[in-house]
Amino acid sequence: MFKTIGMIDLRRRPGQVLDETFYRKERFLIKRNKKAMAALIPIEDFLRYFEDEDIEVYTPQMIKEFKEQDRLTPSIKVKIKKLLND
Secondary structure, eight states: OEEEEEHHHHHHOHHHHHHHHHHSOOEEEEEETTEEEEEEOOHHHHHHHHSSTTOOOOOHHHHHHHHHHTOOOHHHHHHHHHHHHO
């Protein structure tokens, strides 16, 4: 899980927060005015998530929108099925 840290606290002790992230593998959610603005994660997590530039990370909302956009009408489904069977 993420620890939450405000910008003022981060400004007061950036070295300590960075050490906690690097050595203790802590993850921080950085907030300003109660709004999540960024995250600070260990380098291993970053490399695991972003090592392959071709992999995209999709949010549940993005997946829902993709599904709505990719809906096929019944007539198109019939045409596709016919084409695949020929």
